[in-house]
Amino acid sequence: xxxxxxxxxxxxxxxxxxxxxxxxxxxxxxxxxxxxxxxxxxxxxxxxxxxxxxxxxxxxxxxxxxxxxxxxxxxxxxxxxxxxxxxxxxxxxxxxxxxxxxxxxxxxxxxxxxxxxxxxxxxxxxxxxxxxxxxxxxxxxxxxxxxxxxxxxxxxxxxxxxxxxxxxxxxxxxxxxxxxxxxxxxxxxxxxxxxxxxxxxxxxxxxxxxxxxxxxxxxxxxxxxxxxxxxxxxxxxxxxxxxxxxxxxxxxxxxxxxxxxxxxxx
Amino acid sequence: xxxxxxxxxxxxxxxxxxxxxxxxxxxxxxxxxxxxxxxxxxxxxxxxxxxxxxxxxxxxxxxxxxxxxxxxxxxxxxxxxxxxxxxxxxxxxxxxxxxxxxxxxxxxxxxxxxxxxxxxxxxxxxxxxxxxxxxxxxxxxxxxxxxxxxxxxxxxxxxxxxxxxxxxxxxxxxxxxxxxxxxxxxxxxxxxxxxxxxxxxxxxxxxxxxxxxxxxxxxxxxxxxxxxxxxxxxxxxxxxxxxxxxxxxxxxxxxxxxxxxxxxxxxxxxxxxxxxxxxxxxxxxxxxxxxxxxxxxxxxxxxxxxxxxxxxxxxxxxxxxxxxxxxxxxxxxxx
Numbered sequence: 001x002x003x004x005x006x007x008x009x010x011x012x013x014x015x016x017x018x019x020x021x022x023x024x025x026x027x028x029x030x031x032x033x034x035x036x037x038x039x040x041x042x043x044x045x046x047x048x049x050x051x052x053x054x055x056x057x058x059x060x061x062x063x064x065x066x067x068x069x070x071x072x073x074x075x076x077x078x079x080x081x082x083x084x085x086x087x088x089x090x091x092x093x094x095x096x097x098x099x100x101x102x103x104x105x106x107x108x109x110x111x112x113x114x115x116x117x118x119x120x121x122x123x124x125x126x127x128x129x130x131x132x133x134x135x136x137x138x139x140x141x142x143x144x145x146x147x148x149x150x151x152x153x154x155x156x157x158x159x160x161x162x163x164x165x166x167x168x169x170x171x172x173x174x175x176x177x178x179x180x181x182x183x184x185x186x187x188x189x190x191x192x193x194x195x196x197x198x199x200x201x202x203x204x205x206x207x208x209x210x211x212x213x214x215x216x217x218x219x220x221x222x223x224x225x226x227x228x229x230x231x232x233x234x235x236x237x238x239x240x241x242x243x244x245x246x247x248x249x250x251x252x253x254x255x256x257x258x259x260x261x262x263x264x265x266x
Numbered sequence: 267x268x269x270x271x272x273x274x275x276x277x278x279x280x281x282x283x284x285x286x287x288x289x290x291x292x293x294x295x296x297x298x299x300x301x302x303x304x305x306x307x308x309x310x311x312x313x314x315x316x317x318x319x320x321x322x323x324x325x326x327x328x329x330x331x332x333x334x335x336x337x338x339x340x341x342x343x344x345x346x347x348x349x350x351x352x353x354x355x356x357x358x359x360x361x362x363x364x365x366x367x368x369x370x371x372x373x374x375x376x377x378x379x380x381x382x383x384x385x386x387x388x389x390x391x392x393x394x395x396x397x398x399x400x401x402x403x404x405x406x407x408x409x410x411x412x413x414x415x416x417x418x419x420x421x422x423x424x425x426x427x428x429x430x431x432x433x434x435x436x437x438x439x440x441x442x443x444x445x446x447x448x449x450x451x452x453x454x455x456x457x458x459x460x461x462x463x464x465x466x467x468x469x470x471x472x473x474x475x476x477x478x479x480x481x482x483x484x485x486x487x488x489x490x491x492x493x494x495x496x497x498x499x500x501x502x503x504x505x506x507x508x509x510x511x512x513x514x515x516x517x518x519x520x521x522x523x524x525x526x527x528x529x530x531x532x533x534x535x536x537x538x539x540x541x542x543x544x545x546x547x548x549x550x551x552x553x554x555x556x557x558x559x560x561x562x563x564x565x566x567x568x569x570x571x572x573x574x575x576x577x578x579x580x581x582x583x584x585x586x587x588x589x590x591x592x593x594x595x596x597x598x599x600x601x
Contacts, residue, residue: 022371029360032364033357037359103316103353106344265321
């Protein structure tokens with residue numbers, strides 16, 4: 001009963017469930033590809049910081065929010081980062097689907113969920129890095145959070161859920177797009193959404209017809225939750241709305257991505 | 267016996283939006299042999315291979331590959347085969363070694379095993395020097411080699427190669443052919459597609475000619491050549507007028523090739539001296555039109571011409587040129 005005599009490894013017999021077995025490998029791959037895609041990395045890390053500096057120093061003086069503008073805008077900038085990070089996911093998924101590697105993965109029996117989940121997890125890793133960076137710079141330019149450890153944890157949880165939702169949405173965009181250029185159009189849509197929300201200016205300052213949309217879109221409850229939790233102000237029902245929005249998007253994209261992946265590879 | 271066949275396909279059909287990519291393809295490939303699926307662009311080669319590798323579902327027909335049914339036993343089948351497509355299945359931003367390790371891990375090898383297998387393959391393919399560089403910096407030939415190495419990671423019993431030499435320069439092509447030829451010795455079954463007759467002749471012991479989604483002929487390279495004519499008589503003519511006369515006269519006996527540019531007309535013969543003499547007299551009764559003649563073994567071009575009524579694309583221009591994505595690949599990905 002000794003197994004020392006086995007000279008040739010028998011790889012095929014020792015397989016776990018393919019989805020579980022391939023997920024860490026696919027994730028490691030996406031994280032590595034992210035690290036090597038310098039342009040995208042710089043965009044995802046530097047652009048949100050530039051935007052934050054722009055809003056705080058250029059526009060901030062003219063915007064009355066009741067607090068110092070840096071306090072008001074930082075939670076929103078963190079959220080904007082998520083958008084940039086996710087846009088990259090759309091492009092990477094699209095590249096995988098249109099290149100030769102998808103055939104390799106499929107003939108290796110890598111499930112579509114593992115491929116997409118790898119991209120989404122890489123997006124979360126990317127966003128974690130950019131969030132830390134943004135908070136670091138924000139502290140330097142005068143952002144002062146007042147949050148209990150519990151509130152920090154809650155804020156982190158909501159942000160994680162938001163990044164997860166928006167990255168899954170990006171993965172769906174990547175499955176829909178037939179070229180990387182089209183997939184990067186997702187950036188535009190994502191970049192637009194925070195503007196008609198309470199990310200940069202209070203909703204009351206908007207024209208009446210826009211206020212309804214601004215209040216009832218997913219970005220507003222997320223940014224209001226982050227703001228309230230980090231600054232120690234009341235959050236009301238916003239966290240629940242945020243969780244409902246993100247949960248809904250996640251559920252929708254999970255179903256949609258399965259359908260789209262099968263259609264793309266039929 | 268059924269279990270001696272690595273591939274057995276019956277009546278495979280597939281259409282894309284009304285276009286029949288495959289109109290009933292049968293294929294039988296004995297285990298351990300090398301089969302070339304030969305045909306022009308858009309003949310259905312890629313679709314055939316993709317169906318056999320379970321990447322595309324056929325509209326009709328069934329097939330067994332490596333003992334597994336393509337429809338019912340997909341997951342087990344995928345563990346026994348590998349497919350190297352026309353487009354490199356590698357990450358340009360990962361190094362050659364990283365790509366191979368990734369494939370090894372996805373094949374179910376543990377970390378240490380994956381590292382050992384990668385080292386083995388890099389050595390086998392002479393890629394140790396390039397192992398640490400990103401695949402994006404490789405030449406086309408090197409990329410193909412890594413791609414092929416990736417296909418061998420898990421020691422598959424059937425290997426599908428879709429137009430392996432397309433886009434490679436001559437030295438890279440020769441090196442790749444060498445590798446593919448060596449695969450045969452290890453008991454692996456190879457099914458490759460090609461639009462180059464020379465490649466099929468060099469690499470395969472069985473050739474299946476397909477055209478417009480149907481098998482038009484099959485057999486060993488030698489058998490196929492015999493099917494047409496044993497030999498060809500190649501006549502080089504003295505002038506354009508002589509060319510026209512001889513080409514017209516030769517229409518009666520069957521022209522294999524007529525090239526006004528080179529003033530060359532080829533006709534079929536069995537190579538027998540009496541037959542050659544008879545042909546020369548019949549085609550050039552005045553004995554002024556033919557400058558030189560040569561008797562050659564029939565080429566696969568002749569086979570192709572005889573079977574399909576047209577030459578495969580680019581057959582005239584010395585072997586694999588630069589070419590991206592055949593029609594059937596686009597059909598397979600699109601919609």
